[in-house]
Each structure stands twice: as C-alpha cells, then as structure tokens.
Amino acid sequence: xxxxxxxxxxxxxxxxxxxxxxxxxxxxxxxxxxxAFLVPVLRSLFDGDTSGALRHLAVLAALVVxxxxxxxQQAMRGFALAVVTLTTLHDRxxxxxxxxxxxxxxxxxxxxxxxxxxxxxxxxxxxxxxLLTPVVSGVVTPATVVLAMLVLDWRLGLVLVCCAPLLxxxxxxxxxxxxxxxxxxxxxxxxxGNRVVEFARAQKTLRAFGRDREGYAxxxxxxxxxxxAGGRMLAETMPRLLANGLAVQLCFAALVGTGVTLAxxxxxxxxxxxxxxxxAARFVGPLSEAAGMSGMLRMAGNDLGRIAALLDEPPLPDxxxxxxxxxxxxxxxxxxxxxxxxxxxxxxxxxxRVPARTMTAxxxxxGSGKTTLVRLIARFFDADTGSVRVGGTxxxxxxxERLMSQLSLVQQDVYLFDDTLEGNIRVGxxxxxxxxxxxxxxxxxxxxxxxxLPHGLATRVGEGGASLSGGxxxxxxxxxxxLKRAPVVLLxxxxxxxxxxxxxxxxxxxxxxxxxxxxxxxxxxxxxxxAADQILxxxxxxxxxxxTHEELLAAEGRYARFWERRRxxxxxxxVPDDAVEVAR
Ligand SMILES: Nc1ncnc2c1ncn2[C@@H]1O[C@H](COP(=O)(O)OP(=O)(O)OP(=O)(O)O)[C@@H](O)[C@H]1O
Numbered sequence: 001x002x003x004x005x006x007x008x009x010x011x012x013x014x015x016x017x018x019x020x021x022x023x024x025x026x027x028x029x030x031x032x033x034x035x036a037f038l039v040p041v042l043r044s045l046f047d048g049d050t051s052g053a054l055r056h057l058a059v060l061a062a063l064v065v066x067x068x069x070x071x072x073q074q075a076m077r078g079f080a081l082a083v084v085t086l087t088t089l090h091d092r093x094x095x096x097x098x099x100x101x102x103x104x105x106x107x108x109x110x111x112x113x114x115x116x117x118x119x120x121x122x123x124x125x126x127x128x129x130x131l132l133t134p135v136v137s138g139v140v141t142p143a144t145v146v147l148a149m150l151v152l153d154w155r156l157g158l159v160l161v162c163c164a165p166l167l168x169x170x171x172x173x174x175x176x177x178x179x180x181x182x183x184x185x186x187x188x189x190x191x192x193g194n195r196v197v198e199f200a201r202a203q204k205t206l207r208a209f210g211r212d213r214e215g216y217a218x219x220x221x222x223x224x225x226x227x228x229a230g231g232r233m234l235a236e237t238m239p240r241l242l243a244n245g246l247a248v249q250l251c252f253a254a255l256v257g258t259g260v261t262l263a264x265x266x267x268x269x270x271x272x273x274x275x276x277x278x279x280a281a282r283f284v285g286p287l288s289e290a291a292g293m294s295g296m297l298r299m300a301g302n303d304l305g306r307i308a309a310l311l312d313e314p315p316l317p318d319x320x321x322x323x324x325x326x327x328x329x330x331x332x333x334x335x336x337x338x339x340x341x342x343x344x345x346x347x348x349x350x351x352x353r354v355p356a357r358t359m360t361a362x363x364x365x366x367g368s369g370k371t372t373l374v375r376l377i378a379r380f381f382d383a384d385t386g387s388v389r390v391g392g393t394x395x396x397x398x399x400x401e402r403l404m405s406q407l408s409l410v411q412q413d414v415y416l417f418d419d420t421l422e423g424n425i426r427v428g429x430x431x432x433x434x435x436x437x438x439x440x441x442x443x444x445x446x447x448x449x450x451x452x453l454p455h456g457l458a459t460r461v462g463e464g465g466a467s468l469s470g471g472x473x474x475x476x477x478x479x480x481x482x483l484k485r486a487p488v489v490l491l492x493x494x495x496x497x498x499x500x501x502x503x504x505x506x507x508x509x510x511x512x513x514x515x516x517x518x519x520x521x522x523x524x525x526x527x528x529x530x531a532a533d534q535i536l537x538x539x540x541x542x543x544x545x546x547x548t549h550e551e552l553l554a555a556e557g558r559y560a561r562f563w564e565r566r567r568x569x570x571x572x573x574x575v576p577d578d579a580v581e582v583a584r
C-alpha cells in the first residue's frame with residue numbers, strides 16, 4: 001500500500017509522504033504511551049499518594065499535548081497530501097498517457113483510465129484524509145500498549161503478547177476471505193458497468209432490430225451476476241467480521257481472567273488491576289476501529305493498485321536522438337516482422353519502399369495486416385525484427401516528437417473534439433492563418449459541409465463529431481492533414497465514405513497532398529488504387545504482389561482477380577464523373 005502511495009504521488013512528494021508517515025507513527029506511539037500513563041496515575045490515586053498522582057498527571061498532560069501536536073501534524077499533512085493527490089494525479093496520468101504507445105489505447109484500457117481518473121482519484125485522497133490514520137494508529141497504539149503492559153506487569157503483558165498471534169491470524173484469515181469476495185464483487189461491478197455502457201452504445205442497433213422493449217440478455221446476466229456477487233460477499237464477510245470481534249473479546253476475557261486470578265492470589269493489588277484493566281480496555285478500542293476501517297482501506301488499496309499499475313505501464317521508448325533525415329519524405333521497411341502475440345506474426349518479412357512524393361496503395365483481404373503495417377510507421381507498436389524508416393532514419397532512433405512531426409494520420413475512426421469545425425481543423429497546425437484553414441477546408445471538401453451548417457466553420461460538431469456523418473468526419477480529418485503539411489501522410493480510407501461525393505473530395509485532397517507529401521493509403525476506393533504509383537497486395541502478412549495497376553493486371557494474379565470482383569460489384573455503385581479523371 002505504501003509503495004503504491006509513493007508511486008501515485010511521484011518522486012516530488014515522496015519526502016512529504018515519509019514525513020507524514022513519521023508523524024502518523026509518532027501519533028500512534030504517543031497515544032499508546034499516554035494511555036499507559038493512566039496506570040501510574042490511577043495507582044497513585046488508589047494508594048492516596050496525592051503528590052505522586054499530581055506528578056504523574058503533569059507527565060500525562062505533557063504526553064496528551066505531544067499526542068495532540070502529533071495528531072494535528074499528521075492530520076494537516078494527510079489533508080495536504082490529499083489535496084496534492086487531487087491536483088497532481090490528473091497531471092501525472094496525463095503526462096504518462098502521452099508517453100504510452102498509441103497501440104496501448106484499446107477501449108478496455110481507456111475505460112480503465114476513465115475509472116482511475118474519476119472514482120480512483122477520490123478514493124486515494126480519502127486514504128490520506130480519513131483512512132490511514134485509524135488503521136495505522138490502530139496497529140501502532142495497541143503495540144505500544146502491549147510493550148507498556150510488559151513493563152507495568154509482565155504477566156498481563158505476556159497474556160497480551162500471546163493474544164497478538166491469535167488477533168493477527170484471525171485478521172489475516174478474515175481479510176483474505178473478505179478481500180477475495182470484494183475482488184469478485186468489484187470485477188462483477190466493472191462487468192455490469194461495462195455492459196450498461198455497451199447497452200447505451202448499442203441502442204441504435206438494438207432498436208433497429210426491434211429489441212427496445214425486451215431485455216438485453218448480456219446486461220441482465222451481468223446485473224444478476226453482480227447482485228449474486230454482492231450477496232455472496234455479504235454472506236462471506238459477516239461471519240468473518242464477527243470472528244474478528246470475538247477474537248478481540250476473547251483476548252480481553254483472557255486478560256480479565258488472568259488479572260482476577262492474580263488478584264485473588266495476592267499477586268497484584270486490586271487497585272493496580274483496575275488501572276491495568278482500564279488500560280487493556282483502551283487497547284481494544286483502536287483495534288476494533290482499525291478492523292472496521294481495514295475493509296475500506298483494502299478497497300482503496302485496490303484502486304490505488306490500479307492507478308499505480310497505470311503509472312507503471314512501460315512508456316514508448318523515446319531514447320532516439322537522430323533528427324537528421326537522409327531521405328526526407330521516404331518510407332522504408334526492411335525485413336519487418338511483427339505480431340501482437342508471441343509466436344503469431346501478423347506481418348512477415350515485409351520489405352518495401354515508398355519514394356518521396358509518391359502514393360502507394362495497400363490492398364488485401366480483411367485481416368491481412370494493412371492497418372498493422374501503417375501502425376508500425378507511427379510507432380503504435382515497434383517491429384519485432386527488421387527496421388521501419390521514415391526519411392531514411394529508423395523510427396526508433398528518432399525522438400517521438402520529431403517522428404510525429406513527420407507524419408499526418410488520417411484514420412477510419414476519426415475523433416473530433418466537441419469544438420467548432422474550425423477548431424477541429426486547426427488541430428492540424430494551431431498557428432495556421434484563417435485563410436490557410438479555409439483553404440484546407442476547401443481542398444478536403446469541408447466547405448461543402450460548411451454551407452449546410454447554420455454557423456459555418458464556427459458550428460460546433462458535438463462530442464466526438466456526433467453531428468457529422470462518418471465520411472464527413474473523415475473529410476475534417478483530411479483537412480487537418482492538408483493543414484499540417486507533414487512530409488508523410490498515412491491514410492486509411494473510410495469505408496463509411498464510400499459514396500461518390502466523399503470519393504470526389506478524398507481524391508481532390510489526395511492530389512493536393514501528393515504535391516508535397518508521400519502518401520501511404522489503405523485503399524478502399526478503386527479510383528485511389530488506380531491513381532497510386534505503386535500498389536502493394538498483402539496476403540496473410542506478406543506482400544504477395546507489387547507494381548502499378550497496369551502491371552498487376554497484366555500479371556493476372558491475386559490483384560487481377562481482386563480487381564475483377566470489385567469492378568463487377570461496382571456496377572451497382574454510382575461513380576462521380578471526375579473520379580474517372582483522377583483514375584488516369
Ligand atoms: N490490437 C490487436 N491485438 C491483437 N491482434 C490484433 C490487434 N489488431 C489487429 N490484430 C490482428 O492482426 C491481424 C491483422 O489485422 P489488421 O487490422 O492489420 O488487418 P487489416 O488488413 O487492416 O484488416 P481490415 O481490412 O479488416 O481492417 C488480424 O488477425 C487481427 O485480428
């Protein structure tokens with residue numbers, strides 16, 4: 001837990017964390033000593049030794065003051081750390097996320113980030129503000145009381161020492177059971193939460209298939225599983241919490257029994273026994289409080305573990321220093337092999353060259369590795385063997401920032417910010433002039449969308465660009481690429497944009513981009529394939545054919561068959577007039 005707290009706070013606040021823990025421990029020890037000092041005070045009072053009682057009372061008062069100072073210090077430092085956590089954790093998460101490889105961001109991982117950045121952060125602040133104090137002092141204070149008891153009366157002290165293993169064993173036994181059922185309940189909770197989100201996202205599909213009234217089986221199953229896990233947790237937790245309480249009471253009974261037996265045999269003064277039992281009674285209080293709080297601390301520990309694991313995710317190695325580009329704008333693969341899992345390569349021995357200011361189209365069956373090939377250029381992942389070069393330099397030898405400045409990525413799943421159209425295009429180059437933004441919008445066909453919108457370029461597009469169609473969102477993304485003017489453009493043509501209007505605009509943008517940039521396109525439009533200087537045909541992770549459209553048709557191989565199938569299916573599709581012009 002402490003290790004996780006140190007990870008979450010980061011190196012800048014570790015010294016403060018150590019000081020806080022120091023004060024917390026000091027508070028627990030002082031509290032225990034102050035409790036123990038009740039014994040000499042009571043003894044003096046029972047013995048009628050007024051001056052002795054006053055002396056002891058003075059020491060007790062000093063101890064109480066010191067305890068208050070320690071409590072104040074640990075509370076203030078705990079709250080300060082809670083505030084620091086709240087203000088810095090989001091920054092630390094943000095700083096770490098930008099250093100992770102792009103391939104890390106699957107929807108499951110993004111869900112984890114969302115949970116950690118919201119509920120997780122509040123739980124962690126709660127640890128400092130409320131949870132750690134009773135739990136730490138609930139262990140340190142009773143331990144101090146045991147030591148004091150050994151000094152005051154070794155026999156009763158020995159009873160407490162013998163009780164310690166029983167208390168510890170019961171606590172561990174119940175904690176492991178409770179922890180297991182909590183983890184099962186947490187996992188069922190997360191699954192039910194994910195299903196609710198999935199249910200909300202799937203509304204369009206479900207309603208389209210008339211499933212709006214009847215239940216959604218996966219959600220119902222997840223909710224049932226969650227409630228069963230909750231019931232199981234209750235059934236497993238209650239007896240164990242009772243066993244914890246019973247163990248504490250047993251220890252107290254053993255202490256009272258031993259004390260009374262000693263008193264009956266004259267081995268201890270009845271007055272001293274009363275004082276010692278008063279101390280023992282105070283020993284039970286912090287223990288019970290700690291046991292009560294430890295469940296919440298454990299849950300917070302789980303959240304903390306998840307955040308620490310997130311911050312421990314290995315960042316993309318960014319040790320490259322080479323900024324020189326021997327062949328600006330060129331992309332090259334040299335015998336590249338890559339797999340998402342060991343022993344299951346998705347790309348095998350890929351060697352290719354895309355000369356500067358040319359367009360290469362990548363085609364191939366679904367799952368043949370087209371997207372993966374493009375991802376290796378942007379370092380979503382690093383190749384297992386071989387090298388990927390941009391501008392003649394291995395992508396791993398370049399600082400990541402330098403590499404990204406060379407690339408524009410236009411993907412199928414374009415994300416638009418809940419901002420204006422203009423703001424979304426400007427992401428490509430924030431310092432572009434208004435004229436340049438308008439020009440990029442025109443080239444990518446965004447101006448045609450603008451004409452239909454009430455506030456033109458100043459129209460907000462909604463969360464994720466919800467007010468635009470898939471093809472329109474990709475046009476905005478193409479406009480970003482046009483504005484960025486990066487030497488290399490990686491484009492995954494949107495299948496959602498397979499309508500004549502979008503095809504026309506994408507072709508227009510490609511022509512403009514080709515003037516200054518090298519294009520590698522995962523092509524879905526026949527016109528793009530025909531216009532390419534080079535076509536790579538991928539089959540099960542290998543380049544099985546390469547050449548121009550004419551060369552590949554003449555070869556009468558896989559591409560020629562693929563082309564023939566697509567050409568026939570095109571019979572029912574509308575073809576824009578000027579697409580023919582592009583298709584030289
Ligand atoms: N993040 C991932 N983790 C594990 N396997 C993956 C991942 N992404 C893709 N794959 C697998 O790698 C193989 C190649 O996928 P890739 O997306 O590169 O193919 P593709 O040719 O682009 O397919 P499509 O045309 O359908 O998009 C597929 O078998 C796919 O299941």
